Amino acid sequence: MTDVTSPYRAEPGLAASSGATGGRPARRRAAGGTRGRRTLYWIATHAIAIALALMFLAPVTFMFLTAVMTDEQALSGALWPSEWAWGNFADVMSAEMLRWLGNTLLYAGVGTVFMLVSSVPVAYALARFRFRGRRLALVLVITTMMLPPQVVVVPMYIVWARFELTGTLWPLIIPLLFGDAYSIFLLRQFLVTIPKDYADAARVDGCGEFAAMIRVVLPMARPAIAAVALFQFFYCWNDYFGPLVYADPDHRPLAVGIATFRAAHNVEWNLTMAATLLTVLPVIVVFFLAQRVFIQGVTLTGVKG
């Protein structure tokens, strides 16, 4: 029993010493013997933690430092900018970049709204109703969730080509109006934890099932709804494969645009980094505003159910 710093140990020690005063001297001696080790352990874990934090922060730090370098400096391999070229951020906000941003917001914004409208009732039904085939439906949701997007892309492309929608982002947005498996699953996992009695009470008061869902259950499920909305928004914001298949240059979102940025601005790493940072920024801001939502949401999809 060498490491006693673990939070799990803190309580039993206290409880024991307050309960049985007779054993005190011996216990104190034991504690004195491990104090040196405890300090060492504390130093070791915190040193590793700091090293880990620095490693994880380094990429974004260097991106930022390069993004504010002048062209010559970025070519010199310097690590610290001698002159802060803040204008780089303005320079990359070209008309093209703004169009990419507009396309991204359309895809992510409309897509998220569509997903919510369609997925919430489905998740509610899977969590609350008992019906034959319910388990099969759940199995199907999980299977769809795990299905690689590349599997069905060829026939879907052919269909959207018939409707002359290839070239735009609509082939990626419209399907979200019919539910998204990942969101359905996550919402369902949360909704089963809400006791049935609330909705039943609303129904006794004369609400229909749909009204009970909207007025009683959904307000209680706000954290889960926020989580799926955020995940969907960022899924669209980050999606590369879908737009690469469907979008023509006019309908490109940021993810596809940024990937071509460097080829277009050969060797200008500072501008590439500035543009790339601009796509990262919104994600980081939203994360700090809604950190709890994110972390709860992720753990909800784990096998916790």
Add this chain to the structure above:
Amino acid sequence: MTALSARRPGRGHRTRRPVAAPRARRRHRLRVLAFLSPWLIGSGLFFGYPLLATVYFSFTRYDLFSLEYVGLTNYRFLLQDEDAWQSMRNTLWLVVVMVPLRVLFGLGAAQLLTQLKAGGSVLRSIVYLPYLVPPVAATVAFVFLLNPGTGPVEQIAGGLGIPMPDWFNEPGWSKPGLTLLGLWAVGDVMIILLAALLDVPRQLYEASAIDGAGPWQRFRHITLPTISPVLLFAAVTGVIQTLQYFTQAMVAAKVAAGQADQPGTTTVPGYPDGSTLTFPQWLYDEGFRQFNMGYACVLALLLLAVSMAFTLVLLRQFHAFTDEEGSG
């Protein structure tokens, strides 16, 4: 509804559901259908149909204009398609190397977080955040960080006298480069493992402390067995995600090639030397750059079969909780 909710499975005593009036039953069925309708229609249109169509197209030669039935030709071609095999080897490499490393690293970081008294929540955010960085942006950043000319890693390693490979410009080092990127974005794995570690009942640790178990023994005999379902979940979802690995490999190749030669000349995917050509990339290339849609469907079916095998492992795990969950 009350009659229906009386049934609580998995609680030992199974009360038979009272037979509801046929009208009420029909209403119930209609209500269920109404709530499920978006998804029922959606899975037919965007899952059922394309799946069948993929099977059909796999027996044809189709380039969006002319369709010709060719029997098993596409399947036979797969056996001699060197690029397809190379892409499978690359994807297999990532599954065998990157997935276990990510799980181990995520577990290590999570374990460390449970031991911290100060700054734990700050570190948790710092480790989690890179996972949210858009994959395209993260990839562009890593190609820059590791680039042999002006990359900060090269500069620092050079200053310390450590020799550095050319990472994304060297066939043997491009996949390790992608693995580094995967480890940086380990946040998803870390956070579910952290939740699992915090869920291990304290009493178990207390009991083992009384028995005089050391930290390693506690980890080996208490922590690992308790979190093993979550570890399995992380590993299997990791494999399924890696089978779809596309964005990072494609962007890394594009961005790195843009600096080695002139832009626009990178028509062959998988720079350098096909070393980053993953299986979904080859599917994309066949289907949407060469418009061999029939052959792309064969590749899609292969990807489907392998993914489904791993999904079945997951479903067996979910099996347990769909049985036990009582929503009463």
